[in-house]
Amino acid sequence: MTTTPLRKDAARNWDRIVAVARDLVDQGIPLQLNDVARRAGLGVGTVYRHFATPEALLETVATPCLESLAAQGEEALADTDPWRALEGFLFRTVEAQMTDASLAPVTATATDSLPRTAELKGSVWSAGKTLLDRAREAGAVRADLGPTDLVPLMCGIAYAAQVHGGTPTERTEAARRYLSALLEGLKTAPPNDRAAGATGQANRQADAPQG
Numbered sequence: 244m245t246t247t248p249l250r251k252d253a254a255r256n257w258d259r260i261v262a263v264a265r266d267l268v269d270q271g272i273p274l275q276l277n278d279v280a281r282r283a284g285l286g287v288g289t290v291y292r293h294f295a296t297p298e299a300l301l302e303t304v305a306t307p308c309l310e311s312l313a314a315q316g317e318e319a320l321a322d323t324d325p326w327r328a329l330e331g332f333l334f335r336t337v338e339a340q341m342t343d344a345s346l347a348p349v350t351a352t353a354t355d356s357l358p359r360t361a362e363l364k365g366s367v368w369s370a371g372k373t374l375l376d377r378a379r380e381a382g383a384v385r386a387d388l389g390p391t392d393l394v395p396l397m398c399g400i401a402y403a404a405q406v407h408g409g410t411p412t413e414r415t416e417a418a419r420r421y422l423s424a425l426l427e428g429l430k431t432a433p434p435n436d437r438a439a440g441a442t443g444q445a446n447r448q449a450d451a452p453q454g
Contacts, residue, residue, distance in 0.1 A: 260280075261304060262283075264300050267282075316367055326378050337419070383430065383431060397422075400425060
């Protein structure tokens with residue numbers, strides 16, 4: 244679908260509105276269109292002509308991050324190593340959660356204001372699901388882990404990293420540590436290690452005192 248290019252003055256206003264919104268989101272200030280208009284030095288009607296709701300504006304702010312994640316998902320799907328592909332995509336996802344404050348509220352919303360948002364969220368979700376299914380089928384991930392399990396686990400990591408506090412870099416580093424620990428728990432042991440573990444458990448049971 245093609246769209247009619249904005250006039251130069253309209254394009255400048257659009258850029259100004261999004262830039263102001265981006266700054267507010269980064270500061271943790273909820274978007275209100277009247278407030279955005281005031282800060283951008285524009286009339287309220289101008290802002291409403293571009294963005295009918297604060298949700299539409301927030302989704303526009305989040306679009307570059309979603310586009311980047313969707314592209315990274317495509318790159319991960321091209322990786323022939325199922326575990327490496329899943330691991331890399333999850334690390335990129337958690338880093339995006341830590342560095343872009345617009346991502347979490349947009350991805351957590353069930354109803355999207357913009358078709359582009361729904362398209363990108365669907366692409367990211369589909370990539371994550373496919374990567375997890377592929378890793379599970381390859382025996383690299385626990386068989387009982389599903390896509391619906393992965394989403395709350397990732398949200399939990401993001402929340403824990405935010406609670407950790409510190410600078411954005413420190414929070415990102417904390418999130419990477421937490422994700423590394425989670426991934427170690429999700430991995431399945433190589434066949435030889437599983438066999439050795441089973442043998443060791445059997446030996447321990449045989450050596451245990453009989454009651």
